Amino acid sequence: MELRELGKTGERIPVVGMGTWAIGNSSGDQRREEVKAIQRGIELGMTFIDTAEIYGHGRSESLVGDAIRDCRDQVFLATKVAPENFAYDDVIRSCDASLQRLGVKFVDLYQLHWPNPRVPIQTTMRAMEELVATGKTRYVGVSNFSVEQTMQAQESLPRSELVSNQVRYSITSRSIEADLLPYCRKERITVIAYSPLDTGNIPISRIPKDMLAKYEMTPAQLMLNWVTFQEPVMTIPKAGRVSHVEENARSIDARISQADYEALAKKFE
Ligand code: NAP
Numbered sequence: 001m002e003l004r005e006l007g008k009t010g011e012r013i014p015v016v017g018m019g020t021w022a023i024g025n026s027s028g029d030q031r032r033e034e035v036k037a038i039q040r041g042i043e044l045g046m047t048f049i050d051t052a053e054i055y056g057h058g059r060s061e062s063l064v065g066d067a068i069r070d071c072r073d074q075v076f077l078a079t080k081v082a083p084e085n086f087a088y089d090d091v092i093r094s095c096d097a098s099l100q101r102l103g104v105k106f107v108d109l110y111q112l113h114w115p116n117p118r119v120p121i122q123t124t125m126r127a128m129e130e131l132v133a134t135g136k137t138r139y140v141g142v143s144n145f146s147v148e149q150t151m152q153a154q155e156s157l158p159r160s161e162l163v164s165n166q167v168r169y170s171i172t173s174r175s176i177e178a179d180l181l182p183y184c185r186k187e188r189i190t191v192i193a194y195s196p197l198d199t200g201n202i203p204i205s206r207i208p209k210d211m212l213a214k215y216e217m218t219p220a221q222l223m224l225n226w227v228t229f230q231e232p233v234m235t236i237p238k239a240g241r242v243s244h245v246e247e248n249a250r251s252i253d254a255r256i257s258q259a260d261y262e263a264l265a266k267k268f269e
Contacts (some may be wrong), residue, residue: 001045002252005233006076006109007163008188009139013076014253015228017048017192018245021078021236022149024063027057031063031239037245038067042074044249050114050166050192050236052080053098061101069103070160077102078109078192080143080166083116089147095136111166112153113143121149132160139163141192147183154187162189169193171226171268172203185232193235197226206267211260217251220244222264224251229261 003012005269018253019043023034038049046092049068051060061079062263068075079102097108110131112124116149142153154162165184167192176191180225184191197220200205207219217225239245 001047002228002248004190004231005188006139006159007146007190009161009163011044011246013234014048015234016045016046016174016205016224017050017076017234018046018237018248018250019236020049020051020064021055021238022060023055023238023240024059024061033242035241036066037242038064039071040242041239041245041249042068042071044246045073046249048076048078048236049132050078050194051102052082052111053085053094054080054082054113058097058101061098065103072243076108076139077104078111079107080111082115083112083114083119086112086119086124088114088127090121090126092130099116099136106135107137109139109141110144111143111164113142115142115146115149121152122156123155128160129157141166141190143167143192143194146156147179150180150183150187150189164190164192166192166194166236168195169227170196170198170233171223171264172198172201174268181233188232191233193227193233195235196235197223203268208264208267209257211264212258215254215256218247220247221251222256224248225256226261226264228252229256241268 002015004015051064079098081094131137143166202219204219237248
């Protein structure tokens with residue numbers, strides 16, 4: 001699995017990880033399959049796992065906790081605090097609750113899930129820095145922040161670096177290319193692309209068949225290869241099935257050419 005530096009941390013993490021929205025809501029066979037899918041992904045090198053306190057009201061975190069119980073030290077674990085919990089004490093409480101559900105002593109990345117203009121970012125970031133100081137998270141990130149909000153977040157972190165911004169990005173959702181992507185590239189803030197498979201609506205008929213044949217890739221693999229072609233993008237496709245996880249893990253075994261990257265970009269403009 002290809003690795004890329006997280007922000008300016010010097011730490012390299014998998015370019016393709018695993019998202020877990022809508023995972024953990026079922027019981028029985030489906031839950032077992034989801035646990036197996038995450039464990040298989042870890043075996044295949046997708047050791048970057050993203051979850052959030054609001055996914056299934058904590059059920060996603062609980063499932064991730066079950067899946068990583070015997071391999072926590074192999075995983076780069078990211079979760080998120082919801083905007084309604086951005087007051088200082090609430091951030092600390094939310095993090096403690098997430099750690100409990102995940103069954104871990106710390107997470108690797110703690111992210112603000114969406115901006116919340118009703119709570120001063122300085123207050124929220126003071127709490128995030130306290131979590132770094134007390135060892136409950138190693139790094140601080142944001143999600144769904146505009147360029148201006150990202151700048152404010154950076155300025156509100158005197159003792160830490162902002163390492164990432166998790167935003168929607170795929171071959172069919174390209175709005176960040178106008179300003180956020182260039183800004184993050186310049187600042188060396190990792191862009192974590194969510195919904196890289198357009199939430200499962202893979203535009204199969206629009207993907208050139210000759211390109212799939214040339215690289216021996218499936219449409220999903222080509223989408224993941226394309227979205228992570230450029231620095232500083234990593235991605236976290238969600239897959240609740242082992243077969244999808246296996247497919248996604250092989251998506252960047254080889255890279256498409258610059259010319260094909262550009263041709264695809266143009267086709268989906
Ligand atoms: P996604 O990853 O674009 O798509 C997930 C869908 O694609 C699922 O239905 C999955 O099916 C299917 N799939 C996965 N691999 C496939 C493959 N190889 N071939 C065909 N279909 C495949 O959408 P997403 O879940 O919205 O985004 C990914 C992650 O990003 C989320 O899980 C979450 O962690 C994060 N996210 C963050 C935010 C935010 O605000 N920060 C918002 C949305 C998402 P199966 O499940 O059946 O395998």
